[in-house]
Amino acid sequence: MAVFLLRRLLLAIPMVLGVATLVFLVLEVAPGDATARYAAPGVAPEALEQMRRNMGLDRPAGERYLRWMGAMLRGDFGVSLSRNEPVREVLAQTLPNTLLLSATALILAFGGGILLGTLQAVRAGGVVDRGISITTLLFYSMPSFWLALMLILVFSVQARNVWDWPFWFPASGMVSLDHGFLGSREQILDRIRHLTLPSVSLALVLAAGIARYMRASLLEVLSLDWVRTARAKGIPEWRVVVEHAMRNALGPVATLFGLYLPVLFSGTVVIETVFAWPGMGKLMVDSIFQRDTPVVLAAAFLFALLVIVGNLVADLLHALLDPRIRPAARAR
């Protein structure tokens, strides 16, 4: 197992480097640089030149790439060009927020998806199945940003301003302004309230996909010979489903975990923008616009790393769920 982990991590190195290099190239070829936001009449061109020198942008691309690479291997991500802060700090401010959001969304999505999918598979062909099928497909077809806007419209804007509902969800930010003045219970509640809409809009789309996958997976397992064997023993149907079929059906769904991570991170880019969530996705987009190469590179690097770790976790989960899967056999 240790060998397997090591091998996977080694395999990940060229991938991470590849991603980082790709991003570096894209940014390098792109017109403009980080001084663009200072460009306005009244600003001396010499000052801009000097600023470039201060940022190290006057060096050839190759040198900057190697420097960055070298520094990164030592754990130093450099200094953000647009935020006047070390990249490490910029990331430390945003990464936890993104992780909180995505982890919540993942839990919601997988919990909900697996539950719904199981329900569907057990009632395959029935009204429940069709109902859930249509609903999940509907959510699956929704652009997440639009879903988010509609959720805001209903549960935030209308609920608060028009319908005067006793409960509504904040449409932006991570905590309320008075967060610091609340008791610990209220603080948690406040966080959850802020987390609800963004994580739900992320999770709904994912959950729809997972439910569909789970349904298919479980249906397939339920049609297998050994499920018939289990039924032939005369054990109750729910135990056939839960103890026998579920574990086998969850194996492939676990691999979905790894597959969905990049999708999820793509989603956070949009959702963080819509909900003003101070996370990595938004940071990355902003930094692209500001030509803040060090931040973009570091964020890309982290994203790639997270995805790899996610895939690893997925594989381990799969192996855990299905003892037949030898780790080595999972490497493609």
Added chain:
Amino acid sequence: MTETPYRKPGCRAAGPGRTCRMAMLLLFPVLLLGGCGDGGDPAVRALQGLPEFCREVLPRVQAHQATLTQPSGERFGGTAVVGAVGEMADGINAFSLADYTSAQHQTFLNLMTLVRLDESLGFQPYLARSWEFSPDGSEVTFHLRDDVRWHDGEPTTAHDVAFTFLRATDPGTAFPNAAFWSRYREGDEGVEVLDDHTIRFRFQPHAEVLDTWRAMPIMPRHLLEDVAPADLRSHPFGIRCPVGNGPFVFQERRPGQSWSFVRNPEFPEALGGPPYLDRYIFRVIPEQSTLLAELLTGGVDLYVAPTPDQALRIQEEEGLRLLDFDFRSYVFVAWNSRRPQLADPRVRRALTMGINRQEILDGLLMGFGTVADAGVPPFHWAHDPEAGGRVAYDPEGAAALLDEAGWRLEDGGSVRTDAQGNRLEISVKYNTGNQQRQDVAEVMQAQLSRIGVAIRPEVLEWATLVEQINDPVRRDFDGVVLGWVTEFRVDDRDLFHSSGVDQPFHWSGIQDPELDLLLDSLQVVMDREAARPLWQRYQERAVELQPLTYFFYPRRLAGVNERVEGVRMDVRGEWVTVAEWWIPEAARGSPGEG
């Protein structure tokens, strides 16, 4: 998330300490970032993750502030929350001065300038008690107050002023507004500290000398002296632990979310004394609709620059007040006169005349603003409201001008052509993320198509746009929609002076001797009355040549919760009276409950 709650202001409820640990549980890559640690004491933990510099400086500030006695009185107390869309990217670092909001917080909250403006835009003493010019106008001597202290207790002296000047003019700093001192003598030649509270500057005589010292806040020498000029821009001082001398003391910044400041109890009485507010919070909410919602529900007390649509909503709402006031910004399209179809001033004038700017103003800006004709905004003493008489909306006149210039409309055609058969097609670029500019481009396209001009709007992301329009060799645009905030001292030489035609900002590329002469004189004629006719002529000439189509001077808008009293705003900015804001005791409850 099972943390002992602490309620005193200054806690870092969402600070890295807590979130970091939470994240560590989630996934290990966070470990790479480090920065997480343990610490029971909130004050200590608040410092965690901060750079060395801040960990040294902030306790000193706290210690000094703890020694001061807070003022008492019925107006003292409460927290006001200001919400805006954009982060203060440059923070309290005057050496990287760039964005409007940062500049406002520097000059009105945390730092001090030598002089400030009164409501009628006359210069008033601030950090400087008084000043005098030498008779030939080549020297100014400032006498500083002796009762101003940096927030860590150090006195503010002339050495700080000299330090600020020297660093800002040091090329290594890459100070963006170096033009402030373009007529100053270089380095030590330009400045002389006469004593701890007296300082003299030397320069070639020019207009509006004091404006520089209204714009440039003084920075603390004792903290930044050892920092290399090249490192000043990214120094932690700016955004992690600014130490100022203004009415508000920096307390905390949650990156991307908020800045908070508390009262400086020792702010000199002569300058208005300590502010009434206990605490001032600047909150970044990157979504305008959210901001409006927050204002409606009391999440923020003041919404900086709502959209005109939202302004109407704010006006309707009970308990809210809409402030609208003159501003220093304007929106324009710069025409690239290097392009053959735009070389003729008549064409450019026709374009302006073909656009119904008043309708755009009324429709999209809800009438909050005035139509602009030349780059001298209404706040300016030399503003000429009549300058635009000759370019009012007049589609027939515009068509006639175009005919005259040789661009004719064939029967049945929709686009004008010249004798060679070239179509009158103009691409207009604008940048992403600015709704107003996009609106202008779209409306312009629709309106100009009626007089046979084909406008192709092209949206580009800012850095790319900058590269395309600023590169003297490329100048890859026909027209570009831009907008900006001018200084109080209007200086358009970068835009129009023919000597700068190869400089980045000479977008129009026009070269006109009369304009050159006017621009030069405007900068050196020190007497306003003598300068007035020059300004008059300058605006007329700009209208004649139409290097730019000026759209409008939008009025600045702000939505304010009525519980905050004493809020006045004018062209000087939103925060000009922040020290006088106060909240009646009955309305002081914690923010978010209004």
Added chain:
Amino acid sequence: MTLLEVQGLRVAFGKGPDAVEVVRGVDFCVGEGEAVGMVGASGCGKSVTALSLMGLLPPRVSRVSSGSSIRFQGRELVGMPARRLRRYRGRGIAMVFQEPMTSLNPVHSVGRQVAEAVRAGGQVRSRREAWARAVELLAEVGIPDPGRRARDLPHQFSGGMRQRVGIAMALAPDPNLLVADEPTTALDVTIQARILELLEALLASRDMSLLLISHDLAVVARSCGRVLVMDGGRLVEEGPVEALFSAPRHPVTRTLVEAVPGSPASVADAAASPFRTASASFPRGLPSGGEGDGGDGGGDGEGGDGAGGLPILEAVDLVKHFPRSRSPWFTPRRAEASDSPGPGTAPSGSDALRAVDGVSLALHPGRTLALVGESGAGKTTVARCLLRLVEADGGQILFRGRPVGAMAPPELRAFRRQVQLVFQDPSGSLNPRLSVGSALDEVLRVHGLAGDARGRAHRVGDLLERVGLPGGYRSRLPHQLSGGERQRVGIARALAVEPRILICDEPVSSLDVHVRRRILDLLMDLRRELDLACLLIAHDLGVVAELADRVAVMYLGRVLEEGPVERVLGDPRHPYTRALLAAVPRWEPRRPEG
């Protein structure tokens, strides 16, 4: 007393007008302690009947018609609510399924699965007791070291062992009736014999009825007193085994009986060896020589067949290893345990699986060499090595004396034209998207045979005729053909390139008994008419006896014994060959039991 009584059982698949009745009115009964056999060709409705007893038919797609009645211990099972029906599953009727490889849950240990069945039976409450009972049961069905093996997962067992586990599971709740649905079909003959022995022993030791379902009458004949014969969803004949064998009334029964070696009706049965005369009935192209020679291994082939001239294709000391893991990139997944019977399990210690371990063979024109052995013996690998579909790791393949291993691609393609393969699975060997005609036409076109389009069309007709298919079949797609017809097309395609050598890899093992017969006839005719050299790979000794001149017995990658078919089958020298022969289920008239 009657334990189970089935009356008018009808089962339909599908809904509405598309519904197909698979079981169309079946009546039978099983008495207490009785062993009843049920035989019939595949698709005759046997398994569906069995599943319907348990209420295990797939819901929604299948339906037991309303008039049907299944009475178990006097209670009507049809229409019984699922909750109550479940009580009869396992405890009342238990079932052993056909596919041991897939009928165990791969993620639970076998002990747990058996224990679960024990607990479902209701006699035992606690987990510990259930586990102990499970271990006992595993011991009872002959799992060695059951205490330790109970913790293993299904994939760590061979097929035969898994079937034993399946039986243990069925026995766990102490059922009154055991339904065994083709329990040995997926197993090799030697293992089949052991499983049948086990079933017999269990039946003797327990108070239990048995319904044994098989397509092979011989299997049923061995343990059952009464046999039901099904065809097309109906029961066509029923009676004591002896009666069926001695006087089969229905044609289906007759085919089934004929297929059993040793049965009175078997046309191929006469003297000492059941196979001897079977093969003798077949006229050979060449006199068989070397009757008396012996010796193990492949070395004697050439000597014995010297009269046949030079071999056309020859394998010398062929070796093929499959690495257990090849590279970090790609690792083929394979079953861990080989399917070998007790002695001499696969060499699991080495890092490579020696699929072929020094095999030498020779093919002569007009002669047939049979390669027999159980699954996993390496037969198919030998065939693929001969064609260079997989590269051999050692040894040499000579085609008319030329080493095949050294051939360049064009020459290799030419070589492959001379050697054709007939596949085991006729449904997989045809491209589902090509019609019969175009599949044959493609072969001709690629090799430039039979001239232009007309010539090819003509030749396609010839080929179809040759394999006994009407010309109208050329426009049919594979899925519109029956299994036997597909196999004919496969043979026609192989013949299209006019090969000299035909390698038949289990050509009839996936076909039903009556179709089998005709395909074998076809192959025999073709070999004679076209003077082909033939390598026949089979595990069915009956087929070998009919078709082959010589036979080589393979086991674990080695040839154990090789010689003329009469000698090897009639007078096997190697103990393994003897075991193989002994394990073939055959008809042995029972003495009336005492």
Added chain:
Amino acid sequence: MREDRRRLAGPGGALGRAAVRLVPALALLREGRVWSGLLLLAVPAGLLAVAVLRFDRLVPFVVSGAMDQRLAVLTLVVGLVSSWWMAERGRRRLPLEGGAGPVGPRPRDPLLRAFLGMPTGVAALVVIVLFYLTALLTPLLAPFDPAMQGDLVTGRLLPPSRDHLLGTDQFGRDQLSRLLYGARISLVIGLVAVTVAVTLGTVVGAVAGYAGGWIDAVLMRVVDMVISFPRLVLLIAIVALFQPSILLIMVILGLTQWPHIARIVRGEVMSVREREFVVAGRVLGFRPSRVLVRHVLPNSLAPVVVAATLGVGDAIVVEAILSFLGLGVRPPTPSWGVMVAEGRAHMLGAWWLAAVPGMAIVAVVLAFNLAGDALRDAMDPRRRT
């Protein structure tokens, strides 16, 4: 129904017969094939309605119209003729009076037949066809020029009314017209992106799957790399930094979608490669390229069809996201994503501006997803329910 037939067949049936000649769909209806009959009746009826209501536009469009205007007229004509022809063909296949048995065209391809047997699939297909028809007919359908601005003071942000069925946007442009024109962007983007993705993905996947070994390893590493990076971030970077045209955006969308297709194709090719008919091809001496193209690929593409169908929906969503972020289609070209983004600022007062274009996106994507699902089910008999 029976009575109906008698009436038509009776002496007064001459008129009925004429009606049936003219409108063959009636025959289908009469025979009880209600759905196909209604469909084949509704489509030409709709087209005819368009032709009548917009008759004033027809002639100028043909004479001096832009390409898309001429295309709209052509679509109208072709649509009318072909729907009549299809109905007529359906009518001819009807059994004679009293005849029984299944009617209508029976496609030979079992997959297609299974697909057409699924109500959701057929419904989705119909919706998709309708969307494309609408997109093609837009110049005829749209009540206003989508770029035509109303009075900026009085004509903007109007609620839905008789004049403006979906209200007007912030420039007083007719929202319905913009929605109709916006359909073209979404629908074309889906097609082009998926074509690019399928082409590239199939080639890469097929080569990797068939060749195996190091070629496979290298190609799959690349695929992994592209897949593991958040696609949207890459798209945002490329689109933001290089300002491509709409066509290029479509291509880029495809270029980031291919790895999924490549994976599917590779997996499928690898399993088909082991099938015996492929081995047979090698044994018969076919060249590898022939085996791959003639035997392996055609049998591997079924899941690709599904993936492509689902991919269209995906591409539409991603384009909408890009447009929403201000990076996709440039204003004033109406794209649904842009419309949602612009409507967002007016959520409180005019929520329909953001809601309706979003619903359009959901409808199209849902149709494609339903079609993809139905295809997948058609391919997998076990999942037919």
